[in-house]
Amino acid sequence: MTDDAIVLDDVCKSFGAFRAVDGVSLRVPRGSLYGFLGPNGSGKTTTLRMITNILLPDRGRIEVLGANSTAAARDRVAYLPEERGLYKKMTVRRLIHYYASLKGRPRAEVAADLDGWLERFGLTPWIDRKIEVLSKGMSQKVQFISAAVARPELLVLDEPFSGLDPLAEVDLREAILELGRRGATIIFSTHNMAVAETLCDRLFMIYRGKKVLDGTLEEIQSTHGEPVVRLGTPLGAAAVDGLPDIVRVSERGRLLDVRLAPGASPQALLHAVAARTIVTHFELARPSLHDVFVSIARPAPEDLRNA
Amino acid sequence: MRKALIVAAAELGQSVRTKAFIVSVLLMPILLGGSVVVQRFVERHSDESERRFAVLDHTGKLASGLVMNTAARNLLVAGRAAAYLAEVIPVPLPGAPAAALDELRLTLSERIRDKTLFAFIEIPAATLDGDGAVSQLRYHSDSPTYEDLRAWLELSLNEQVRLARFERLGLDAAVAAHVQRPVPSAHLGLLARSDDGVVREAKRVDQVRTLGVPIIAMMLVFMVVMMSAPQLLNSVLEEKMSRISEVLLGAVTPFELMLGKLTGSACVSLLLATIYAGGGYAAATILGRSDAFPLELIPWLVIFLVVAVFLFGSIFLAVGAACSDIRDAQSLMTPVMMIAIFPMFVWIGVFKNPESTFAVTMSMIPTATPFLMMLRLSLHPGPPLWQVLLSLVLCGGFTYLCVRGAGKIFRVGLLLQGKAPSLRELWRWARAD
Numbered sequence: 001m002t003d004d005a006i007v008l009d010d011v012c013k014s015f016g017a018f019r020a021v022d023g024v025s026l027r028v029p030r031g032s033l034y035g036f037l038g039p040n041g042s043g044k045t046t047t048l049r050m051i052t053n054i055l056l057p058d059r060g061r062i063e064v065l066g067a068n069s070t071a072a073a074r075d076r077v078a079y080l081p082e083e084r085g086l087y088k089k090m091t092v093r094r095l096i097h098y099y100a101s102l103k104g105r106p107r108a109e110v111a112a113d114l115d116g117w118l119e120r121f122g123l124t125p126w127i128d129r130k131i132e133v134l135s136k137g138m139s140q141k142v143q144f145i146s147a148a149v150a151r152p153e154l155l156v157l158d159e160p161f162s163g164l165d166p167l168a169e170v171d172l173r174e175a176i177l178e179l180g181r182r183g184a185t186i187i188f189s190t191h192n193m194a195v196a197e198t199l200c201d202r203l204f205m206i207y208r209g210k211k212v213l214d215g216t217l218e219e220i221q222s223t224h225g226e227p228v229v230r231l232g233t234p235l236g237a238a239a240v241d242g243l244p245d246i247v248r249v250s251e252r253g254r255l256l257d258v259r260l261a262p263g264a265s266p267q268a269l270l271h272a273v274a275a276r277t278i279v280t281h282f283e284l285a286r287p288s289l290h291d292v293f294v295s296i297a298r299p300a301p302e303d304l305r306n307a
Numbered sequence: 308m309r310k311a312l313i314v315a316a317a318e319l320g321q322s323v324r325t326k327a328f329i330v331s332v333l334l335m336p337i338l339l340g341g342s343v344v345v346q347r348f349v350e351r352h353s354d355e356s357e358r359r360f361a362v363l364d365h366t367g368k369l370a371s372g373l374v375m376n377t378a379a380r381n382l383l384v385a386g387r388a389a390a391y392l393a394e395v396i397p398v399p400l401p402g403a404p405a406a407a408l409d410e411l412r413l414t415l416s417e418r419i420r421d422k423t424l425f426a427f428i429e430i431p432a433a434t435l436d437g438d439g440a441v442s443q444l445r446y447h448s449d450s451p452t453y454e455d456l457r458a459w460l461e462l463s464l465n466e467q468v469r470l471a472r473f474e475r476l477g478l479d480a481a482v483a484a485h486v487q488r489p490v491p492s493a494h495l496g497l498l499a500r501s502d503d504g505v506v507r508e509a510k511r512v513d514q515v516r517t518l519g520v521p522i523i524a525m526m527l528v529f530m531v532v533m534m535s536a537p538q539l540l541n542s543v544l545e546e547k548m549s550r551i552s553e554v555l556l557g558a559v560t561p562f563e564l565m566l567g568k569l570t571g572s573a574c575v576s577l578l579l580a581t582i583y584a585g586g587g588y589a590a591a592t593i594l595g596r597s598d599a600f601p602l603e604l605i606p607w608l609v610i611f612l613v614v615a616v617f618l619f620g621s622i623f624l625a626v627g628a629a630c631s632d633i634r635d636a637q638s639l640m641t642p643v644m645m646i647a648i649f650p651m652f653v654w655i656g657v658f659k660n661p662e663s664t665f666a667v668t669m670s671m672i673p674t675a676t677p678f679l680m681m682l683r684l685s686l687h688p689g690p691p692l693w694q695v696l697l698s699l700v701l702c703g704g705f706t707y708l709c710v711r712g713a714g715k716i717f718r719v720g721l722l723l724q725g726k727a728p729s730l731r732e733l734w735r736w737a738r739a740d
Contacts, residue, residue: 079557
């Protein structure tokens with residue numbers, strides 16, 4: 001048995017003339033929590049749909065949970081689409097049993113799991129209520145439970161945190177981590193960089209159908225972008241005005257992020273600023289995931305001109 | 308296949324749990340039964356106002372008899388139909404200027420416009436001579452759709468004219484009535500020899516069994532199919548719009564999903580048919596006419612019902628999967644509905660002459676087979692077995708093609724959003740490998 005839950009090998013998918021996924025290769029280790037990043041329309045959902053066998057690739061190989069055909073692993077994979085994907089007229093109990101039965105789970109086992117998950121989310125009183133009366137957060141939790149009771153080896157979530165209030169987001173994060181602790185491999189797409197940074201073991205970014213990032217947060221931070229010098233002074237941006245080897249200065253509240261030219265010394269900058277004013281904060285910071293995301297996904301000037 | 312059955316069970320459960328299903332099951336017989344009651348009520352009570360008519364009798368011999376007949380009729384139909392009131396108007400004497408008669412006709416017309424009179428009838432002088440066009444009765448009214456009074460006047464006056472002519476010819480009225488008495492005919496079936504060698508007398512044709520049952524059987528298939536198959540479109544459209552189909556496709560193949568939905572819909576149809584046919588049988592038993600209930604047709608009913616649901620259901624599913632909102636779906640539904648209701652335009656021809664080339668041809672058209680072959684099977688003596696089997700093969704083959712093509716459209720369309728495809732695009736999807 002391979003150690004990878006998912007293997008994508010040069011996978012391509014087009015819709016008419018539009019190439020949504022272009023030669024993507026990826027390995028997702030078993031038991032990992034993998035974040036899929038990318039701007040809207042970059043190919044995240046298409047990649048997730050191919051992994052869950054909803055779409056078939058035009059080219060390339062996909063291996064899921066050791067099975068060459070993703071269809072073979074279907075019952076061991078659970079997928080939650082971005083929108084809720086729930087029958088409004090069904091009760092919570094019927095819906096969850098229906099989805100679990102499609103995954104081949106015995107009714108009695110599902111019933112036992114269901115009670116635990118409902119209690120955890122505080123949804124026990126809602127078990128025989130119709131989905132249409134639930135709030136968005138509750139529906140999202142029900143959707144998660146419907147996947148969790150199938151005891152998937154691989155859980156695929158498309159934008160699971162979109163539109164959730166902070167409390168519901170915390171509940172869902174805890175539940176995802178719980179499934180991860182039980183051994184499930186989890187991949188999810190998100191626009192929320194803070195969530196991705198704190199939740200994921202590894203990150204994958206797709207842009208215009210191509211893989212542009214893949215690795216741990218540390219790997220990505222160390223390979224993408226020069227470190228910045230974070231400075232705190234009473235003068236603000238005037239403290240670095242006119243100093244050499246400075247590429248860009250951006251204000252970050254009471255602090256300044258100063259990007260230096262390659263090879264320039266942060267020590268020299270500290271001396272120069274200290275000669276002008278009091279330095280209250282000095283830090284060599286790594287670029288945040290948000291900065292990396294923006295630097296990759298920001299349209300190039302020629303794209304804007306051609307738009 | 309196991310997953311298709313789970314989908315089918317869910318589909319059936321979802322359909323029968325809705326208020327709409329319960330209401331429609333109860334409502335349909337109430338509507339049908341209610342419409343008969345309402346029709347009877349309207350027939351009896353819509354014609355309660357008096358109808359006053361004037362008589363211009365140029366023969367001078369018929370008006371008094373008409374007045375008497377009118378009184379007799381009113382006694383006979385009292386409380387069930389409108390009373391007629393006859394008003395005899397003196398006509399200008401022969402030789403009077405023609406303008407005087409026209410003035411009289413105009414006056415009566417004005418009275419009709421003023422609603423003080425309903426109609427007037429003019430009996431020409433030559434009526435008793437019986438000379439074709441000249442003796443035509445002239446009935447004037449401002450209510451062209453109300454035929455009852457005209458028909459009754461014509462009947463009543465003709466009876467009097469006949470008696471008057473007999474009298475003129477010196478014939479005894481009783482003898483004339485005897486001569487004219489019609490000979491009724493009895494509609495019988497065929498004679499047959501029983502096992503003990505005795506020739507059994509032919510039975511009288513049962514109007515309920517021979518006329519009512521075939522129409523009911525065909526309409527039952529049509530009604531049940533039209534109640535359940537279009538629901539598939541709504542179901543798949545809802546699943547597509549709320550992204551449920553993505554969850555389902557993560558667990559089942561598109562073909563399993565479609566097969567499950569079609570099977571569920573076929574079960575809904577069979578359930579509806581069982582409810583209605585069972586209700587019909589119970590009603591027939593209560594009325595002592597359980598013999599009119601064609602139990603031997605039940606297997607055919609089941610076969611044609613299932614085939615029709617798969618045929619039309621697969622098309623509705625494909626349309627639902629291809630569209631992203633109900634308006635797009637409705638525009639694509641129109642040609643499908645035209646095909647579905649086509650048998651309703653031609654069934655009368657099949658019913659009147661079920662062995663004709665027209666009837667055989669129509670019942671072999673796959674989209675019409677479930678309805679028209681069901682009709683022919685219910686009509687005595689029924690089509691030859693080879694025709695039934697051939698129609699089933701043709702319809703089954705066509706259904707297979709529809710399910711296959713719809714499956715491909717379903718697979719492509721289910722995840723597509725935005726503009727609905729054209730019929731040409733659908734055709735291309737259906738043919739793609």
